[in-house]
Amino acid sequence: MILNTSLVALGLLALTGVDATNVKVKRCTVKHNKNGKDDSENILKAFKDCSKNAVITFEKADYNAHTPISMTGLKNVVVHLNGNLNLPKDMKTVQDKINVTLNQPSTYATPWFYFQGEDVSIIGSQDFKWGRFNGYGQQWWDIGNRVLRPQLATFNVTGGLLRDLKVIKPIAWGWNLPGRNILVRNHFVDAMPNNGTRDETVSFPFNTDGFNLSGHNITVDGYYGHNGDDCVSVINGAQDIVAKNGYCGFSSHGLSIGSLGRNGAVHTVKNVLFKNWTMEGAVYGARFKSWTGGQGSAENIAWEDITLIGVSTGVFITQNYYDQDKGPRPPNVNKTSTHVSNMSFKNFKGTLGTNWTDGTCISDPCWNYVPGLNETKSVIFDLYAGTAVNITLSGIDIRTHKNSKKTNVICDPTALAEGEQDTLGFQCANGPFIATPIKKPGKPGKPHGKRE
Ligand SMILES: *[C@@H]1O[C@H](CO)[C@@H](O)[C@H](O)[C@H]1NC(C)=O
Numbered sequence: 001m002i003l004n005t006s007l008v009a010l011g012l013l014a015l016t017g018v019d020a021t022n023v024k025v026k027r028c029t030v031k032h033n034k035n036g037k038d039d040s041e042n043i044l045k046a047f048k049d050c051s052k053n054a055v056i057t058f059e060k061a062d063y064n065a066h067t068p069i070s071m072t073g074l075k076n077v078v079v080h081l082n083g084n085l086n087l088p089k090d091m092k093t094v095q096d097k098i099n100v101t102l103n104q105p106s107t108y109a110t111p112w113f114y115f116q117g118e119d120v121s122i123i124g125s126q127d128f129k130w131g132r133f134n135g136y137g138q139q140w141w142d143i144g145n146r147v148l149r150p151q152l153a154t155f156n157v158t159g160g161l162l163r164d165l166k167v168i169k170p171i172a173w174g175w176n177l178p179g180r181n182i183l184v185r186n187h188f189v190d191a192m193p194n195n196g197t198r199d200e201t202v203s204f205p206f207n208t209d210g211f212n213l214s215g216h217n218i219t220v221d222g223y224y225g226h227n228g229d230d231c232v233s234v235i236n237g238a239q240d241i242v243a244k245n246g247y248c249g250f251s252s253h254g255l256s257i258g259s260l261g262r263n264g265a266v267h268t269v270k271n272v273l274f275k276n277w278t279m280e281g282a283v284y285g286a287r288f289k290s291w292t293g294g295q296g297s298a299e300n301i302a303w304e305d306i307t308l309i310g311v312s313t314g315v316f317i318t319q320n321y322y323d324q325d326k327g328p329r330p331p332n333v334n335k336t337s338t339h340v341s342n343m344s345f346k347n348f349k350g351t352l353g354t355n356w357t358d359g360t361c362i363s364d365p366c367w368n369y370v371p372g373l374n375e376t377k378s379v380i381f382d383l384y385a386g387t388a389v390n391i392t393l394s395g396i397d398i399r400t401h402k403n404s405k406k407t408n409v410i411c412d413p414t415a416l417a418e419g420e421q422d423t424l425g426f427q428c429a430n431g432p433f434i435a436t437p438i439k440k441p442g443k444p445g446k447p448h449g450k451r452e
């Protein structure tokens with residue numbers, strides 16, 4: 001038994017890049033209270049005693065993770081989450097504790113769990129009932145409580161593995177990954193209300209993103225989730241990202257890049273591949289979003305082999321985002337935009353839904369409004385003139401909910417960069433989707449630029 005455990009542990013250490021044969025492995029089992037008391041001290045103690053060259057095991061039990069905790073300075077640590085980590089069921093307790101925690105906030109919220117270090121693996125139970133992070137978010141969604149919400153976790157490590165983890169009814173955002181060289185396998189998210197529907201604001205799971213990725217060399221392989229915001233959101237700083245083999249349901253907001261360039265920020269993202277995803281009931285399949293007046297760039301981004309089932313918009317790019325609930329579009333005083341280059345959308349098939357939005361639409365105009373949006377669309381391009389180049393759509397077979405090929409697109413040809421129509425793969429004009437031939441590189445066609 002003990003021998004067996006050691007072998008498993010050594011194997012996992014090797015997997016995280018350590019020469020396990022030369023290190024002495026320390027072991028800690030995390031204690032848990034049986035009287036409902038907070039286990040956070042027990043968890044912290046295990047991560048302190050076993051912070052280096054170690055294996056930390058949570059037993060098959062419910063742990064009360066009732067205080068935000070920060071586990072830093074880890075090195076060569078494998079964590080076996082054989083039990084569940086449960087946040088407080090009481091909303092006020094969560095709010096009070098988030099209000100005073102010293103955990104380093106991410107740019108959008110403070111994480112309940114913060115991990116930092118080198119070569120850290122967190123491995124959930126193979127048993128679907130265990131390896132869970134229970135957020136008890138339903139009650140927050142039911143009353144639309146969006147004050148002092150935590151993000152679930154930040155995994156800020158170099159060399160990391162997250163495997164077989166389950167996020168159940170999170171309050172809001174899931175995992176934030178600012179680190180490097182990270183592999184995520186077989187991730188599960190249940191952020192679907194027990195009663196509400198995707199079209200209702202009541203009980204809608206606002207901001208329940210699956211992942212925000214801002215690090216380098218991160219692969220998400222295997223994702224199954226229902227939520228009410230992006231499944232995977234790739235944000236400023238991200239580089240060399242692969243997200244593949246996933247399913248996003250309920251009313252996901254898609255496989256997203258951004259938002260980038262808020263308040264004129266210089267933001268960059270490069271080398272991103274989304275491959276083999278099924279998007280069901282999503283507001284977007286693929287989405288790029290940068291703010292009016294942004295700067296920086298997004299380059300070498302691809303979405304491939306995407307199946308759509310009843311989505312609102314298949315392919316979406318805006319370089320002109322603004323806070324639609326805070327009045328009219330601000331003037332682009334600096335005349336800047338986050339540049340886009342080499343972006344491709346390949347093999348999108350499936351159907352659009354009946355509604356062009358979902359329960360998150362609580363402002364007028366809606367946060368997702370672009371001029372002309374009155375129905376579900378296969379493609380929406382809302383470009384800032386001349387700052388998006390080498391965009392290509394190919395293998396697009398997006399149909400209406402009645403399985404008709406007659407879908408519509410929104411695209412302003414005067415905003416296209418010179419020559420862009422030649423390689424775009426569809427007719428840029430407001431109206432039906434019409435595929436067009438793609439000119440091979442090296443044989444530049446007659447430049448179009450601004451036309452009549
Ligand atoms: C958060 O803490 C501040 C004081 O630090 C307090 O003024 C505020 O009321 C608290 N917010 C909530 C919602 O408890």
Ligand SMILES: *[C@@H]1O[C@H](CO)[C@@H](O)[C@H](O)[C@H]1NC(C)=O
Pocket residue numbers: 106107108209212229230233235256258259
């Ligand atoms: C994470 O993604 C969500 C959804 O796109 C977004 O609202 C949030 O601002 C992102 N976080 C950061 C740090 O940009």
Ligand SMILES: *[C@@H]1O[C@H](CO)[C@@H](O)[C@H](O)[C@H]1NC(C)=O
Pocket residue numbers: 104105106116154156178
């Ligand atoms: C991640 O950790 C590095 C130090 O290793 C630190 O500089 C950085 O601010 C951290 N980022 C986040 C989002 O916590």
Ligand SMILES: *[C@@H]1O[C@H](CO)[C@@H](O)[C@H](O)[C@H]1NC(C)=O
Pocket residue numbers: 160180181182183217218219
């Ligand atoms: C990228 O991350 C993986 C772990 O997911 C690691 O095995 C690989 O060595 C990293 N690549 C580079 C170039 O660092």
Ligand SMILES: *[C@@H]1O[C@H](CO)[C@@H](O)[C@H](O)[C@H]1NC(C)=O
Pocket residue numbers: 142143195196197200202203
């Ligand atoms: C779901 O149930 C909760 C609790 O009874 C209630 O507050 C909420 O309004 C319900 N949501 C819907 C969409 O009916």
Ligand SMILES: *[C@@H]1O[C@H](CO)[C@@H](O)[C@H](O)[C@H]1NC(C)=O
Pocket residue numbers: 199200354355357358359
């Ligand atoms: C579309 O959404 C609205 C609310 O946003 C809802 O009232 C309506 O029932 C939905 N329509 C369909 C066909 O789902």
Ligand SMILES: *[C@@H]1O[C@H](CO)[C@@H](O)[C@H](O)[C@H]1NC(C)=O
Pocket residue numbers: 244245246247276277278
């Ligand atoms: C695509 O992803 C699904 C999981 O969503 C997986 O079952 C399937 O094997 C993947 N297909 C390929 C070709 O990798």
Ligand SMILES: *[C@@H]1O[C@H](CO)[C@@H](O)[C@H](O)[C@H]1NC(C)=O
Pocket residue numbers: 263264265293294333334
């Ligand atoms: C315009 O540029 C100036 C100088 O870089 C910057 O301070 C300002 O925030 C920018 N304005 C907007 C709306 O982006």
Ligand SMILES: *[C@@H]1O[C@H](CO)[C@@H](O)[C@H](O)[C@H]1NC(C)=O
Pocket residue numbers: 271272273299300301302342344
């Ligand atoms: C365009 O991006 C793809 C990844 O999506 C990459 O493989 C390719 O090398 C890039 N092309 C150029 C010219 O940078």
Ligand SMILES: *[C@@H]1O[C@H](CO)[C@@H](O)[C@H](O)[C@H]1NC(C)=O
Pocket residue numbers: 372374375
């Ligand atoms: C939306 O607007 C387009 C262009 O004006 C029009 O062709 C289409 O019929 C409209 N769709 C609906 C559902 O009104």
Ligand SMILES: *[C@@H]1O[C@H](CO)[C@@H](O)[C@H](O)[C@H]1NC(C)=O
Pocket residue numbers: 341342389390441442
């Ligand atoms: C666009 O693609 C062409 C042909 O592949 C290439 O020569 C050019 O450098 C690309 N431009 C940018 C800005 O990526």
